[in-house]
């Protein structure tokens with residue numbers, strides 16, 4: 045499939061990297077009847093990449109149906125993020141500016157801005173790439189607000205955001221998304237997300253940008269800069285390119301984002317001390333590169349910044365009343381030890397190896413222990429469930445002692461307080477619904493029918509555009525998983541899309557929505573693929589009859 049075109053395939057860059065030969069052999073292979081294993085929720089069907097070459101409009105711009113591209117001071121749109129009950133982060137960038145400038149901002153409960161709730165000014169300059177990032181405070185909980193910026197007589201697009209609730213909360217809806225390789229297609233998924241009026245927030249678990257040069261990984265759209273990002277200016281240029289994409293702009297304009305990075309915000313398969321796609325001899329010290337990547341991330345994404353020493357700290361908790369705590373992890377840069385060389389590398393069994401670092405692990409356990417929310421949603425990067433057929437050393441499978449410590453913590457649950465943990469994951473460009481259990485294939489330890497032995501559940505989102513693995517692997521998994529990995533309830537390896545996470549007191553549901561095609565401007569229709577839910581107190585996934593209905597009382601979208 046398309047991955048055969050890619051010059052750089054890592055062991056992590058989707059499962060595709062592990063199956064290049066077998067999937068390449070199936071280029072053009074399609075068809076596939078409805079799954080005989082439908083009861084297990086395994087998808088099959090046409091590979092959209094089979095028609096990719098014919099569709100790809102390399103020089104065409106992204107789909108856009110709301111007027112001409114922006115000009116003037118606010119070409120990179122507006123954004124908001126990290127909602128609290130009384131405040132939210134607001135963001136914009138002053139485009140084409142040469143010297144220091146003061147930008148004014150205002151927030152209103154109505155898109156007409158009849159009454160201003162709060163306002164102010166923000167000074168920006170070249171030292172922060174002319175980005176504007178501020179906390180708007182004094183807001184009411186569970187309220188939709190509209191905001192805009194001004195520079196002289198120029199006014200930004202109107203943004204829309206929403207604060208977190210407090211106290212008793214009936215229902216929450218989030219989108220979980222990840223992995224937007226600009227070079228692999230158009231961000232139709234972001235457009236579909238923007239159109240959903242009833243979301244509380246969009247949770248983006250990383251690979252928001254990709255660092256590659258043009259043609260190195262995907263060839264539908266060219267990059268700026270055309271070379272691989274290494275320096276601060278490179279990463280800034282890459283964010284500018286992304287934020288001129290009208291579909292991504294629209295998703296940011298309509299919803300607050302809650303973001304955390306994965307590897308490609310710095311370099312492929314990064315860890316705390318380096319990356320597979322980092323060559324010190326020609327690209328300089330890793331510490332310099334990761335600081336540059338972190339600075340650009342800090343400038344361009346609307347999250348609440350904290351630092352420890354010179355390290356950007358992204359792990360944090362966002363509270364949504366008594367219903368949900370979002371516990372956000374950095375499994376990538378903070379403290380991760382280097383990936384093992386393969387499934388048989390003895391280093392994998394070293395009990396001291398870490399994915400989180402001692403401080404983040406202690407913090408995670410304290411967040412789970414002290415949470416008063418019913419659902420603890422851990423938002424993180426790499427797949428936590430075991431994939432025993434094809435061990436991915438970049439995922440939690442490559443850090444078994446780290447995973448076991450978390451599972452032991454969840455199992456030690458005397459008051460039931462460590463129940464109702466949901467993990468949401470990105471990174472591998474494919475869709476998965478998993479029970480999380482210590483020994484999935486041991487019938488004495490885990491019963492896939494009743495969920496006995498399951499400690500939590502995991503929903504893995506596919507990429508917005510980044511390519512999955514294809515049909516050959518799917519056939520193997522469909523045959524072998526029911527006996528060897530019965531904790532995996534559903535998977536789809538090649539469709540792009542995202543997950544809608546719908547939460548109420550009785551259950552949490554993850555619903556996968558998949559896109560028909562991301563390689564053509566005309567594509568991007570979405571369809572419901574599958575939905576799975578865990579009932580309160582069960583820590584076990586069962587298939588839902590249908591995706592949860594949208595909210596009837598969704599607030600209006602921001603006017604264009």
Ligand SMILES: [Fe+2]
Nearest residue numbers: 223251471510
């Ligand atoms: Fe990715």
